[in-house]
Structures are given as C-alpha cells and as structure tokens.
Amino acid sequence: MTDAVATDGPPPPVSEGVGVSDRFQRTRVPALPTVLFADASEDYRSMARDALLEGRNVTDMRTVGDGGALLAYLRRAGATEGAVTPTPALIVIDAQLPGAPGNSELIRALKADPKHRRIPVVVLGQDDAPDTVASYYDAGANTYIVKPVTFLALVRLMKVFTSYWLETAELPPGQAT
Numbered sequence: 001m002t003d004a005v006a007t008d009g010p011p012p013p014v015s016e017g018v019g020v021s022d023r024f025q026r027t028r029v030p031a032l033p034t035v036l037f038a039d040a041s042e043d044y045r046s047m048a049r050d051a052l053l054e055g056r057n058v059t060d061m062r063t064v065g066d067g068g069a070l071l072a073y074l075r076r077a078g079a080t081e082g083a084v085t086p087t088p089a090l091i092v093i094d095a096q097l098p099g100a101p102g103n104s105e106l107i108r109a110l111k112a113d114p115k116h117r118r119i120p121v122v123v124l125g126q127d128d129a130p131d132t133v134a135s136y137y138d139a140g141a142n143t144y145i146v147k148p149v150t151f152l153a154l155v156r157l158m159k160v161f162t163s164y165w166l167e168t169a170e171l172p173p174g175q176a177t
Contacts, residue, residue, distance in 0.1 A: 032060040033166045036088035038070045039063070039124075040098050048092075051154040052162070059162055060086065066099030067106045074116055088119055090165045094147065095125035095136065104139035111140030118172050120165045124148075 035052065039045050045063040052061050062085070064070045070093070076085040093106065101109050111117045123136045124147035136144045143161065148154040 033089040034060045034062060034086045035162065035166075036070065036073060036091045037061055037063045038065070038067070038092065038097050039094040040065055040096070041094075044094075047151055047154060048158065051151060051158045054155045054158075059166065062086075062088065067097050067102050068099040070097070070099075070106065071101075071109065074110075074113070090120050090122065090162065092122045092124065092161075095123050095132070095144075104135050104141075107136060107139035107141050120169070120171070122161055122165070 037045060037048050039048065042065070045065070049061050049063065052059055062073065064073055070091075073085055074088075091110065095103065097103075097106065099106075107121055107123070110119070110121060117140075120142040121140065122143045122145065123141045124145055125132060125136065126147060128146050133144050142165075145157065145161075148157050
C-alpha cells in the first residue's frame with residue numbers, strides 16, 4: 001500500500017514560467033471604499049473611526065485635522081498604483097475645521113478641482129441656522145448635518161451616510177469607490 005497525497009494538480013513544469021509573485025502582482029483585490037474624515041479634534045476623529053467600526057461597514061477611514069491637510073491628502077490620493085493615500089469615495093468635514101482654506105471656502109476648493117468635484121462631501125455643522133446651512137450647500141456640499149455629540153448618535157449617523165453614499169447612491173462614472 002502506498003501513501004496517498006492530496007494535490008491540486010500536476011507539479012509545475014520545470015521550465016521557467018510565471019512565478020507566484022508575478023501572478024500575485026497581477027491579481028486585483030477590490031479596494032475598500034475610503035472615507036476621508038476631517039475634524040480638528042483627535043478625540044472626535046477617533047470616535048468617528050470607532051463609530052464606523054461599530055456600524056460594521058467595510059470601509060477604510062483616513063483622517064486629517066485641518067483644511068490644509070485635507071487638500072494635501074487629496075493631492076497625493078491615487079498618485080501611484082497602490083498608493084497609501086487612496087482616493088476617497090466620501091469626504092466628511094467638520095464645518096469648523098481650522099486651516100486655510102476653511103469653512104465653506106474649503107468646500108469650494110474641493111468642488112473647483114475636476115479630480116475631486118464629484119466626491120460627495122458631508123458637512124457636520126454646529127447648528128441648523130438656515131443661513132449656515134445655505135452657505136454650505138451654496139459652496140457645493142452634498143449634505144449638511146448637525147454634528148452628533150454622543151457616540152451612539154455618531155454610530156447611527158455613520159451607518160446612514162456611508163450606507164447612502166457608498167452603497168445606495170448612483171454616482172457618476174469614474175467616481176472613486
């Protein structure tokens with residue numbers, strides 16, 4: 001009696017052929033949609049990351065702390081194949097984000113750039129004053145929401161807008177996902 005060995009096929013030919021690493025480099029693992037979350041508070045950014053995980057959305061979250069860092073991130077985003085700064089599918093911005101440009105000018109700067117103008121932008125504001133809300137929509141924001149202050153409210157909000165913008169909404173062709 002001989003020992004039986006399970007194989008998945010005949011052994012590879014002796015001649016030089018495509019190596020495992022070559023095949024691995026050609027395979028394309030689908031990228032997770034990236035959310036770029038901009039807030040001055042490191043604690044709030046951490047809470048948002050935890051809220052996204054709690055909501056169990058399969059999403060990559062990147063964070064920045066001011067308007068300049070957000071624009072710097074976007075300049076590097078998708079620069080090379082396999083970039084460590086993937087192009088976001090959704091940008092969430094605190095309305096009171098410091099740095100230049102700030103406030104609604106940051107939204108205008110994003111929407112003026114042909115590479116980024118189709119990325120949905122959600123603004124988290126401090127109040128629901130009609131003039132404030134209108135100024136962000138006039139600047140090009142896709143959604144304005146009063147910023148949640150509790151973790152549970154943030155979890156619910158993250159579920160809602162990631163589900164809507166990343167799974168439900170039909171975005172224009174060529175949109176990063």
